[in-house]
Amino acid sequence: QVIADMREKRYEDEGIGSSYMFRVDHDTIIDATKCGNFARFINHSCNPNCYAKVITVESQKKIVIYSKQHINVNEEITYDYKFPIEDVKIPCLCGSENCRGTLN
Structure with missing residues (x-):
């Protein structure tokens, strides 16, 4: 979660309006903000x-x-x-x- 929070902050600082993160389980978050398939939209x-x-x-x-x-x-x-x-x-x-x- 700490890494995901840091990425969200970085994306915000870079002017990226939306992030596409999906929590898979307690320990895993998939970040499809910069790459991924159409499902992220x-x-x-x-x-x-x-x-x-x-x-x-x-x-x-x-x-x-x-x-x-x-x-x-x-x-x-x-x-x-x-x-x-x-x-x-x-x-x-x-x-x-x-x-x-x-x-x-």
Whole structure:
């Protein structure tokens, strides 16, 4: 977590507006801010059509995005980020009917 916090601060100092970090387990965070596949650009929704699951392939942990329902052509793919609860609330702008109002 300390390294992830340092990277977030560095990205902020470099003017990178968003970071794409995903907590895999207590000890591991995948940082896809500067490289990764298109999944790093999947937006949050409080009413998502997908979910993320961590799997292990040949001793390596991977993040897999599964659909929860049929997804139409040109429909946005979303999942619930489930950010940890922190003192500072991050506003949610997903616009779903059951929006929690915050990402955490």
